[in-house]
Amino acid sequence: MASVGRPPKYKSKEEIQEKIEQYFQDCKGEILKDDEGNTVFNKFGNPIIVGEKPLTVTGLALALGFASRQALLNYQGKKEFNDTITRAKSVVEKYAEERLFDRDGSSGAQFSLRNNFKGWNIDNEQKLEIELLKLESQVKDSQPEEEAEDNFMDALNGTATEVWEESEVEEDDRE
16 A cells, blocks of 8 residues: 655665754854954954854754745654754754853843743643742831731730730649
8 A cells, every 4th residue: 555645755774863963063264354354353352253153943953954944843753853853953943042141142042942842831721829928028118017027926925825824824723
């Protein structure tokens, strides 16, 4: 019986791995050189890189010849390619994590991590818990100190009343 559907884009994990490595290499860019072939550095002493591109899941998908990010994710579901694609996505995730510490890239990195990788997205229930904790903290912080002292005094008065009642009982027992 003839197989139905489109033939697989890749026949082996080695074939797709080669394309993945090429994508990562293409994203690195090149070190800028002056007319004499010397590396050009920025004011912080780091070499200037030209043509550098951020690592993205969609960029990886397009470099592998898929029409969309979702098509790559679907291909990741194939047993023989799962580890290879998962490893490649982990490299992209690592890049995004590192950008969290970079002032210029943190917002984009947060977006990418929340939308492309499991465990980075905060669901509505977690958001509500966070907001509740913030509100409780604000209420606690906004209470005047006098109220806190009154509560303290009430506690002391309650203890004093108990001690006083106990001493009355002891006196009655002696009589």
